Amino acid sequence: MSGKSNARHTRRAVLAVTGLAAGLAPAGVALGAGRAQHASEYGFALGLTYLNTGSLGPTPRRVRAAMEAAWTELELNPVAMTYNDGPLNLSADAARATAAAFMGCGADELLITRSTTDAMNTLAAGMRLTADDRVLTTDQEHEGATYCWTHMARRGGPAVDVIPIAPADRDPAAIVERFARAIRPRTRAISVSHVISTTGHRMPVAEIAALARSRGVICVVDGAQALGQIAVDVKAIGCDAYAPAGHKWLMGPKGTGLLYIRQGARDAIDPVQLQDGHRFVNNSVGVGCLPLAVGLGVAAHDMGARGMAEVEAHNLALRNRAYQGLARIPRLRMVSAPPGDPMATALVAAELPADIDSKALRAALLDRHKVVSKMTEKRWLNGLRLSPHLFNTEADVDRAVAAVRREMG
Numbered sequence: 001m002s003g004k005s006n007a008r009h010t011r012r013a014v015l016a017v018t019g020l021a022a023g024l025a026p027a028g029v030a031l032g033a034g035r036a037q038h039a040s041e042y043g044f045a046l047g048l049t050y051l052n053t054g055s056l057g058p059t060p061r062r063v064r065a066a067m068e069a070a071w072t073e074l075e076l077n078p079v080a081m082t083y084n085d086g087p088l089n090l091s092a093d094a095a096r097a098t099a100a101a102f103m104g105c106g107a108d109e110l111l112i113t114r115s116t117t118d119a120m121n122t123l124a125a126g127m128r129l130t131a132d133d134r135v136l137t138t139d140q141e142h143e144g145a146t147y148c149w150t151h152m153a154r155r156g157g158p159a160v161d162v163i164p165i166a167p168a169d170r171d172p173a174a175i176v177e178r179f180a181r182a183i184r185p186r187t188r189a190i191s192v193s194h195v196i197s198t199t200g201h202r203m204p205v206a207e208i209a210a211l212a213r214s215r216g217v218i219c220v221v222d223g224a225q226a227l228g229q230i231a232v233d234v235k236a237i238g239c240d241a242y243a244p245a246g247h248k249w250l251m252g253p254k255g256t257g258l259l260y261i262r263q264g265a266r267d268a269i270d271p272v273q274l275q276d277g278h279r280f281v282n283n284s285v286g287v288g289c290l291p292l293a294v295g296l297g298v299a300a301h302d303m304g305a306r307g308m309a310e311v312e313a314h315n316l317a318l319r320n321r322a323y324q325g326l327a328r329i330p331r332l333r334m335v336s337a338p339p340g341d342p343m344a345t346a347l348v349a350a351e352l353p354a355d356i357d358s359k360a361l362r363a364a365l366l367d368r369h370k371v372v373s374k375m376t377e378k379r380w381l382n383g384l385r386l387s388p389h390l391f392n393t394e395a396d397v398d399r400a401v402a403a404v405r406r407e408m409g
């Protein structure tokens with residue numbers, strides 16, 4: 001089935017279950033190019049300026065309505081609605097097909113998971129790695145993508161090699177070269193983020209995947225900060241596995257993620273979830289949460305219908321505004337790529353001076369200004385991060401920048 005007809009089929013199935021009419025734009029949603037989605041489409045607390053989609057995205061009312069309809073339907077007759085070819089099970093299959101079309105892969109190459117971390121754990125556990133093997137990653141990975149490898153290493157599994165990527169490293173060719181030099185004879189997997197969660201740098205994943213392929217190494221990409229933020233086509237990237245979140249930039253239900261495993265990589269990555277097909281229920285992981293799957297499908301559908309070019313343009317304009325505003329605040333040092341840099345994405349981060357407690361600043365921004373930001377206090381960076389998405393406006397960014405300026409004195 002082609003991606004297009006797949007998507008059409010899926011849309012019909014999801015809409016049939018959710019009762020949402022085809023082509024219906026929810027009230028209050030501005031679908032015009034470059035315009036923010038109306039805040040009323042979300043359930044934010046009154047007056048909140050939410051600039052932390054990089055941690056968790058809001059779930060639009062339309063997606064929540066679809067899930068609520070699915071919950072209601074499920075309870076009419078739980079077994080009949082779920083097991084085997086129950087309508088909700090079919091809807092979950094259709095949702096997976098929608099998400100697959102959005103990522104450019106086949107539905108039979110995609111699993112629905114609970115999160116990015118869950119997807120990474122699942123794929124790592126499905127690899128036959130021994131104590132003699134090695135995994136190559138970077139010092140900029142999120143814990144959600146490193147727990148799996150370090151856990152295996154602790155239990156006598158593969159050694160983990162880590163290459164440094166500094167915020168100033170914005171030469172894609174030099175980064176790929178660093179990976180090339182670090183591959184050793186027993187390197188079995190490269191594990192790298194598509195978009196780095198702290199700096200927001202877009203990594204040259206297609207080139208890294210090509211390198212991995214040429215050296216017989218499996219390439220695993222953590223797409224937590226990418227899917228729904230930038231266009232993702234896993235076939236064009238050419239990686240063996242891709243693990244995105246459903247609950248960040250895609251704005252799907254909290255507690256959802258996806259896992260793509262390339263058909264040809266099935267021998268190298270064979271998680272237990274695939275033992276009984278991809279079904280979200282009655283398979284090798286037991287009964288799943290079908291309404292979440294339905295919501296994920298609607299979120300993927302809606303993001304695809306809007307188009308990633310529009311999403312990216314909207315978000316880049318806002319992040320550039322945030323960058324320029326933050327860069328003018330004395331004592332803040334920008335660590336994200338400047339406007340116009342091909343590595344720049346919607347995540348924009350700055351380093352705070354050592355005498356500023358990032359937790360206290362975050363609390364002050366929320367308590368006094370109702371601005372939700374992210375502080376990266378746990379990591380190498382004493383940092384502040386803003387991550388604007390579709391629903392944000394220039395006024396949101398200006399409010400946040402003014403609040404930071406004020407709190408920093």
Ligand SMILES: Cc1ncc(COP(=O)(O)O)c(C=O)c1O
Nearest residue numbers: 115116117142144197222224245
């Ligand atoms: C790059 C990256 N990977 C993984 C994760 C973990 O995401 P999840 O909660 O979906 O497991 C995050 C969360 O911020 C992230 O930024």
